[in-house]
Amino acid sequence: MTEEAGETGGRSMYLIRGRRVMVSDLLEAGLIEAGAKLRFNRARIGATYTATVTGKGRIRLEPDGEEFRSPSRAAMVAAGMRAVDGWRAWWVVDQDRLLDNVRQELLDRAISRVAHQQTEDKVRQRIHERLRQARSRADEHAPEQITVRELLAFWGAKERGDQVSQIEADLANHGLVTSPSFRAVTLDTLVSLTTPPDEAEVPATVGSPVAGELPVAEDDEGDDDLNVRLTVGNLSPLEGVESVGPNSTLHEAITKMVINDYSQLAVLSGPRNPRGALTWRSIAQAIHRKPDATVADAIITHVEVVAYDRDLFEVLPALQHHEFVFVTDIGKAVMGIVTTADVARRYGEMATPFFQLGELDQTLRWVLKGALDLSTVQPFCRRPIESFDDLGFGDYEHILENKDIWQKLAWPLDRQVFIARLAEIRTVRNKVMHFHPDPLSEDATKKLRNFTRLLHRYRDPT
Template sequence: MTDFAADAGSDDSQGRASYLLAGRRVGISDLVKAGLLEVGARLTFERPRVGEKHAACVTSDYLIELADGQQFRSPSSAAIAAVGAGSFDGWHAWALDDGTMLDALRQRLLDSVAEQASDGEDSVESSTARHEWLKKAREAAEQGDPVTLPVRDLLGWWGAVRRGYLISRQIVAELDNHSLSTSPDFEAVNLDAKVTLVGAPVNADKEEEVEISPVAAVPAPRDEEDTPVIGLTVGNLPSALAGVAAVSPSATFEEAITEMAINGYSQLPVLAGTRNLRGAVTWESIARARHADPAAPFAKAIIRAREVLYDQHLIDVLPLLADFDFVLVRDQTNTIAGIVTANDVAAAYGSLATPFFLIGEFDQRLRRILSDAFEVEYAAALCAPDGDREITSFDDLSIGDYQRILQNRDAWERLGWPLDRKVFDKRVDELREIRNDLMHFNPDPVPDDAVQKIRHMIALLREYGD
């Protein structure tokens, strides 16, 4: 085998180090190229509880080949195919002849590239610090004292304030490299919700019954091809996992009415324990029960309550909310953890829609100002000086084109605004980035300061452009 540490000074090695620490899963090819795993190496997956042993080997094109000839890029996919069913973390399933697990080789590789990534760049330094933090988080999970933190703080370790496809994919990959996942799924809850960094999921199948702790259930392992959660989930709403006030089936009308009145609730779950949902009472159900029979028992006011999982797509839950006004939410431990109403959904979509409308007004106002001030030929010469784009109207321009026009000193002077061109251009550039983020339909609301920046710019354009 080659000595990976000996290659530390090579550009290829440094590139691999930065790449592995900055956001993708370690693969079998990485282990082979690092000299930690040989082509042709024999792998064994033992299941002593059911008396099975499965064999595989590493191919020259970095795949895991089973005894029947099936080949897989992912250790987990290979383990599942070998058994024929179940859910398995292949990195903790396959071992070399000497008993070394693939996961141990993966950790050795990550430690090695972290040691090499020492060129002083901020991105590398933060990646190395994050690697050490993730190692400690894994140790804490293995010792039964897992790290719990808000989603915002988790994102902060990757220098992010909001989730998006690329950053979420990076986080999932780096967590997976350290045999970690979040419970609940950090992508399916709101930014202020707390998640726990839990260890590698137990290899489970029909023959092996596994009891999962209700405190922090371990999600099934994500395969290499898995993509981050896309779209708004129920758990993204603040109320979904914020807890619920409830009454027991043996409650009285007075107890339920008081609870609803002092908190301003329109409905109240009826629970026998934290997981046993018996239904709900509403002002309408109470009124109907008492109207039918003034001496009716409390049970007569209990109606059926609909329940959903926290990681369900919100768009799929909308029909339920349209018909029943509220749904109760179960978290990753199957506990009734929150309630979502039609008003909650309206507020969520409103917070997402407001920036779209504002950035649209900004775009339209600035485009109108430029079209009134310049001929389209003048703008085209500034935006496409090489003639590689056909610009026949101002509707063909992007915010980036607006910047190119305003960055031109002659164009700026022709506007005659008593404003600083560089400061103005900097803000337009910030709004361009906000606009691009919005167009990727990030489910997280934009920060309040971003919305204020758009509002202030619109006010400025109204003053100088009208």
Template sequence: MTDSHAGSAETQSRARYLLDGRRVTLTDLLGAGLLSEGEHLSFVRPRMGEKHEATVTSRGWIRLADGEEFRSPSKAALAAVGYGAFDGWSAWQVDDGRFLTQLRQELLDRAAEEADPSEPDEQRQTSLSPGERHTRLKKARESAEAGSPFTLSVQELLGWWGATGRGLVNEQIEADLANHSLVTSPEFDKVPLTATVHLVKAAEEDTEDVALTGSPVTVPVPAGQSEEEESRETGLTVGTLPSALGGVISVKPTATFEEVITLMVLHDFSQLPVLAGPHNLRGTVSWKSIARARHADPGAHLSQAVVDARDVRYDHDLIDVLPTLAEHDFVLVRDQRNAIAGIVTAADVAQAYGDLAGHFLLIGEMDRRLRKVIAGAFALPEVTKLCDPESERITSFGDMTVGDYKRVLENSELWEKLGWPLDRKVFIDRLDEIRRIRNNVMHFNSSDPLPKADVDKIRNLNKLLREYGE
């Protein structure tokens, strides 16, 4: 490789490194010459009459006046003030007046200029290159600052990264969004794929005195949480169930029994929430509570049939809600604005976990059939020679992984020995696709149900194995 080619490859690698799935740090700014060791930083809060000062250390940390050091600008801002939640990148500024977020943007812009605009994401084969994705996120940031945030479905958002479901891609999305001081509202990994989210500015202080331009749209972040360091665990949350944010039919406290009963019959409901406004939950009425109220007082009003209701936020872990569902059969769900936005029943949860169990059963069948095919056609030494030359991991066919199955079956000599009248490359390509699907499911990397196309791939492979593997 010539020096010019080597330099070009190094530049491309650096650009890809900065643009694709990692959070920019102050160390990156130091390395690019945008910050220097000992550089003075200030965090001005005009409405509070405060000014906090700090310096940048040689390792890219922020040293406060009292000597404390923090890698995260947000944690440094929190420690300087002593309370609240801040987007530290939009809080700290250098002496020429530029904020850290502007320096970060300059670094990312440089990387985007160096990146190959035609280079796709190799792992997900998306139509967006890292540079194209950077441009789109930059426009989203500008729209958020202007008070007109981008609005799109979770599925559309995932498409920017070439993904069809959430899982391992979540961390890359969160990092790329954070590099542009963006978050989604509601959180994209806590709602159904069909839900609509807004790309808004990461939370700043309740004041707007450190905003760059415009009137930023903000969402709250729990005090003490650092948006550039904390990585959320992804699992089933209440909001990932379709009914959780799908709307709710309710009645006002002034409704009549006749209105309630008519709605419950027409919709085949067992209960209805009673709301005095989208945020004001008064309780619920059910067939049981109506019967009890009228039994105690034939002339009862609806208020005498209203009983307490359980409500949870959409981002609450679903597993923690199971005891409440077991006792009350349903919970009402509040969205990111704390409004009652839907209802989740025990039946909804049973279906969600049932779908997940079905995926495990399909994958289990595939695993057993592949193992049976290999164990029936080859000797164990033939397998270990390819998959485990040291003979330390595989002591029986039961120790094999899907990756091992692939290594065995992609071997031309063993494939020939198998005697299947099928194309080896096409089969191995499909097996590799299913290996990635299987890893996401078995390692709980995704909170989403498998797309029908993925389920069909596993079903069809199982069908082929039943036909040729017997």
């Protein structure tokens, strides 16, 4: 293999491992030339914008000469738009095709070269083909619908952890987004694999995105949005809400609440026309005032309705006041409800592992401190340790792997099995401390709980 071929192959491997394609990649692959003319037509308003690809892979707008590495950013500035998918906006004039088509050819070549050299397993090829199929369906206006859990499984993931950026990059490289955003909903919510809207009519001067609007992913390398928020949609599956109409009887409303064990019930004139809500308190007060009360008499009109991608912390005051909020999907239809009980449960799911890990950490440290001298454990630590308080889970593994130290504890346990589970606990600890948005799995929680019980039995070194 020549040096040039080796470099190209390495570049291909890099591209298909979850990094967003850039115009400079197209330039280096010879798929586009420096000086190539680009055109962006906005048929709706009869406007056309032009640009040139520079030798450094940037897009230079005409006539002002401003340069951008991102096609989307270049299109947004040129047209004064708040959001647009630049890959599907810019037309490569001399090739008579979209920049998106050139990007797709680059990915096809990369996958083909990797498969030919047999230097990569079949996983990346499978993901590539899977997303190509999804893109074809999106282009035919029949987008595939899957749950977030099923989407993550493409990449072998079970939760939205460290692979989120890679997943978003792979989706973006195939011109896809999820609707609604897979970050902002529950794992079992259905999302559509679709293309971004052709145009967003909101001016670029507007600040934050419109709630619930389909996002357009940034395509700059290293410019992925930092998104560690917990959204309202992360607590609501957006599967729809039970409701009654404003002209319904209280008998119907009460029956639905009793059958479903609800404390609140939506009052809707249509999915996008919330009129208010009923609660047991409002029903009781209405009947107390008027024995033959109707839904109209018991309705609470001042009800908070929030978009699924709204930050949960921003909604907490409303939850505290009303005890619930209705949640709208990307189409602004009321499709979910979040209550104070939901929030308490989620924060319990998030807080419990922290407390369990803290107890495990302190117990292991207490055991070692009671059985050993600091000078005995220091050689097994991979960093300077000045006190037992400096020890971490990785240190516990290295220390307890030593047969002599293990024998001093005199535990009637198999050392290798214990260390293997401790390694699993350390992995769980890393996930928890990285503040992933999804709750810890029941299996991981059970491992923490069982390990804690085990240490309680054998924590006395004597």
